[in-house]
Amino acid sequence: MAMAPNSAEIRQWIADFVAETLPAETLEQVVTRLDNAIIARVPELRDPDMRRDLAASSRAHAVEVLSGLTQDRFHYPVPEEAHAFARTLARRGYDVRLLLRVYHLGQEAVIDYMTEVLEQRQLPPDIERSVLLRLFDRTTRWVSTSVETLTDTYMAERERGLRAAFTQRAEIVRSLLDGAEVDAESASARLGYRLAQRHLALVLWTDEDAAPLPDGTGEAVGLLDRVVARYATTLGNGSLLTMPSGASALWAWIGLDGAGPATADPAWSVDAPVRVAVGAPAAHTAGFRASHREAVAARQVAERARPGAPRVTPYAEVEVAYLAGADETAMRALIDRELGALAAPDAQSARLRETLHAYLRARRSPDAAAKLLGVHKNTVRYRIQRIEELLGHSLDQRGARLEMALDCVAVYGV
Numbered sequence: 396m397a398m399a400p401n402s403a404e405i406r407q408w409i410a411d412f413v414a415e416t417l418p419a420e421t422l423e424q425v426v427t428r429l430d431n432a433i434i435a436r437v438p439e440l441r442d443p444d445m446r447r448d449l450a451a452s453s454r455a456h457a458v459e460v461l462s463g464l465t466q467d468r469f470h471y472p473v474p475e476e477a478h479a480f481a482r483t484l485a486r487r488g489y490d491v492r493l494l495l496r497v498y499h500l501g502q503e504a505v506i507d508y509m510t511e512v513l514e515q516r517q518l519p520p521d522i523e524r525s526v527l528l529r530l531f532d533r534t535t536r537w538v539s540t541s542v543e544t545l546t547d548t549y550m551a552e553r554e555r556g557l558r559a560a561f562t563q564r565a566e567i568v569r570s571l572l573d574g575a576e577v578d579a580e581s582a583s584a585r586l587g588y589r590l591a592q593r594h595l596a597l598v599l600w601t602d603e604d605a606a607p608l609p610d611g612t613g614e615a616v617g618l619l620d621r622v623v624a625r626y627a628t629t630l631g632n633g634s635l636l637t638m639p640s641g642a643s644a645l646w647a648w649i650g651l652d653g654a655g656p657a658t659a660d661p662a663w664s665v666d667a668p669v670r671v672a673v674g675a676p677a678a679h680t681a682g683f684r685a686s687h688r689e690a691v692a693a694r695q696v697a698e699r700a701r702p703g704a705p706r707v708t709p710y711a712e713v714e715v716a717y718l719a720g721a722d723e724t725a726m727r728a729l730i731d732r733e734l735g736a737l738a739a740p741d742a743q744s745a746r747l748r749e750t751l752h753a754y755l756r757a758r759r760s761p762d763a764a765a766k767l768l769g770v771h772k773n774t775v776r777y778r779i780q781r782i783e784e785l786l787g788h789s790l791d792q793r794g795a796r797l798e799m800a801l802d803c804v805a806v807y808g809v
Contacts, residue, residue: 405525406465408518413461425508426453432504433497439489440497443694444600444641451642452480453501460505460537464529471537473544479642481545485552486639488562494549498542502534561638568638568646572684579680588636593651595631596674596686598694599623600644602667615643622669623647646690648683651676663707672697673709692717701808715799716806726803733793733800736785738809747785750778752801755794 416422430453434440440449455474463471484494509530513523553559567582571590579590599619616639627635627649634650665671674689676682689710696717697708710717719726730738737744737751750768754775757763761779765772783789790797 410465429504433500444644448480448483448642451476471540478548481548482552485549486561488565491549498538502538593676593678594683594686595649595676596690597647598672598690619645665706671707700806715802719803730800733796740809751782755798
């Protein structure tokens, strides 16, 4: 039976449920569960930038729907984060049907979640039925309103000419990255970027906690465009290909003439909220793909790295950490096994780790390590002696494994 509007018991249960769910930590758990259910059936959303935009949209929608459950209103404002997600789908070249599918799957996920919650709480059947009917009614109205409004947003993005340009470029780039056979000359002409050269791939994004851009004008991507344009001018030959991969993320390729730029070059400096991951320079279509793969891997490392890590992450500097970090448990076991007492979190252990890392990278030269650290070479010798005492063996025995463990600690911390 339908819930009577004056049913105080049911209203109180819903009010209590909303109060329990709205706190940030609980809401985040619910949103993650709902998003995972959607992504399991829409693999296009597994991309980190797509997932990030979906999460922002789901979170904002959840607040609106939960707030409305305790009221007798039937209008659900569509949040700006949802508009941003619809624009991302248009810019990526996906069909509008993907947008509709996401919302219908979202409603299914909400109903499944609430059914599970009600079963766990073992409510009387009439209350359980009434709550589910109210929820189904409200989510149906929410989906209907959202789909109607966001379809307009999606179409407006396409009608402004963005869809045609982004779709063509996205199709070519996706084919290149997938390793498909592509006519390099034809693809270069359509991209406006020469594939028969050396490439430096970058992935740029903004911090998760960066202030949102409420007007949806794409200012975040515009900021990233300006950063990468500066890189192309100072580091490359001026040729540049970019493709937004989310509301606040960008893929880029810079054309190179000579040797690859040094990662210590001042040109790599970047200010918050921008972050950059960089692949190694490589040539032709295979290099276009390989450098991008490395930039994506470097981003994965950067997003898991210890707080305070540099804003620019070159793959060449974190390759070992990326490979070892694929299995978190195994990596931590490697660190504990190889570093032993040196893996302690205190300042003295950190100083000894820094000294050992510099010493190994300097090919075991106390003089070279001292220059890197800004200390006297005798200080390095004393610390190395102390390190060997703590490890219980000579560095000659396990130098390679030690350096691998230190590379991981430098990125992920202890």
